[in-house]
Amino acid sequence: MRIPYNQVFSNVNVHIKADLEDFFRMNYGMDKIYFTTSCSSALQMAAEIIDIKEGDEIILPSFSYVTTAMGFYKRGAKLIFADIDPETYVLDLEDVKGKITDRTKAIVPVHYAGVSLDMDRLSDIIKGKKIYVIEDAAQGIHAKYKDRYLGAIGDIGTYSFHSTKNISTGEGGILSLNNKSLMDRANVVFEKGTDRQAFINGEIDHYSWKDIGGSYEMSDYLKMILFEQLGKIEFIQKERERVYLRYMKNLQNSNLQLPKIPKYSKSNYHIFAILLEDFKKRNEVIKSLKSDGIQTTFHYQPLHDSKFGEKMGYSKFALPTTVDVASRILRLPIYPDLTNDMIDEI
Numbered sequence: 001m002r003i004p005y006n007q008v009f010s011n012v013n014v015h016i017k018a019d020l021e022d023f024f025r026m027n028y029g030m031d032k033i034y035f036t037t038s039c040s041s042a043l044q045m046a047a048e049i050i051d052i053k054e055g056d057e058i059i060l061p062s063f064s065y066v067t068t069a070m071g072f073y074k075r076g077a078k079l080i081f082a083d084i085d086p087e088t089y090v091l092d093l094e095d096v097k098g099k100i101t102d103r104t105k106a107i108v109p110v111h112y113a114g115v116s117l118d119m120d121r122l123s124d125i126i127k128g129k130k131i132y133v134i135e136d137a138a139q140g141i142h143a144k145y146k147d148r149y150l151g152a153i154g155d156i157g158t159y160s161f162h163s164t165k166n167i168s169t170g171e172g173g174i175l176s177l178n179n180k181s182l183m184d185r186a187n188v189v190f191e192k193g194t195d196r197q198a199f200i201n202g203e204i205d206h207y208s209w210k211d212i213g214g215s216y217e218m219s220d221y222l223k224m225i226l227f228e229q230l231g232k233i234e235f236i237q238k239e240r241e242r243v244y245l246r247y248m249k250n251l252q253n254s255n256l257q258l259p260k261i262p263k264y265s266k267s268n269y270h271i272f273a274i275l276l277e278d279f280k281k282r283n284e285v286i287k288s289l290k291s292d293g294i295q296t297t298f299h300y301q302p303l304h305d306s307k308f309g310e311k312m313g314y315s316k317f318a319l320p321t322t323v324d325v326a327s328r329i330l331r332l333p334i335y336p337d338l339t340n341d342m343i344d345e346i
């Protein structure tokens with residue numbers, strides 16, 4: 001007779017986890033994958049893995065989602081906001097270069113809209129310095145920089161499977177670890193601050209509290225949904241590309257600023273964003289399209305200029321492109337079910 005200690009409520013197919021890990025290891029070239037409750041929690045985990053301490057400096061865009069900053073902030077990091085490129089809306093590497101100091105611990109590139117940064121150039125800029133690269137590839141699944149997948153390039157990469165992203169589990173994410181020297185610490189952070197991973201591996205006979213950590217793991221049920229979603233990724237990508245290219249064709253003779261994908265970048269077409277003349281015009285267009293039943297939207301309110309940013313003194317950063325783009329950007333609907341007729345109507 002075999003009598004387990006516990007009656008386990010859910011023991012969802014254990015092979016799913018292994019298959020999922022294989023998918024990202026084999027297709028994307030990631031070393032070690034942690035499935036997380038969200039990209040926000042993966043970024044929080046990253047801040048714990050690289051052991052951010054009071055006063056460490058993190059360089060990141062202000063034109064991003066709040067949790068690009070939050071995990072680092074909560075560990076006491078000093079946030080150094082850098083401006084964005086006026087055409088691709090990702091970090092302006094000249095500005096980043098000028099903001100690196102002896103205290104810079106990490107740079108957090110955000111691959112906006114699934115369009116990558118020039119990662120080789122970033123590597124050159126930090127060559128010889130002990131600075132981590134943590135890719136916020138929340139919007140970047142299945143997109144590439146040259147021949148490498150986003151999220152698999154920096155020391156750490158993070159993905160989001162939020163319901164607004166290309167592939168979704170409702171809520172969910174990944175932390176991919178591409179720097180092996182961080183592995184032991186990452187295992188402890190992921191296992192709620194214990195060395196349970198070493199225990200599971202049979203290396204020790206009991207596990208205990210070792211360091212900081214949290215409850216970051218994605219539920220097995222969501223892993224099953226993720227597995228199902230990944231089977232559709234090529235289809236989703238192809239359909240989003242169709243929508244993107246049709247907008248480009250329809251708008252090519254307009255005087256709007258259209259999206260740009262640099263040669264080194266292979267997009268996943270997460271967003272189709274245009275720049276209107278000014279703030280007033282942009283808001284008029286949103287309103288007018290809305291009255292025709294078409295939902296369009298602006299994007300990030302710059303972090304440095306937020307209520308909290310003001311309180312913390314971050315509004316002193318001069319980020320003219322960030323402020324300008326945020327005031328004029330408009331995102332058009334983009335998803336596989338959008339028909340060509342619908343696109344033309346928009």
Ligand SMILES: *Cc1c(COP(=O)(O)O)cnc(C)c1O
Nearest residue numbers: 038039040065138139160161162
């Ligand atoms: C969506 C998004 C996040 C947050 O992802 P969650 O999975 O919802 O936590 C973080 N950063 C960027 C750039 C995002 O687009």
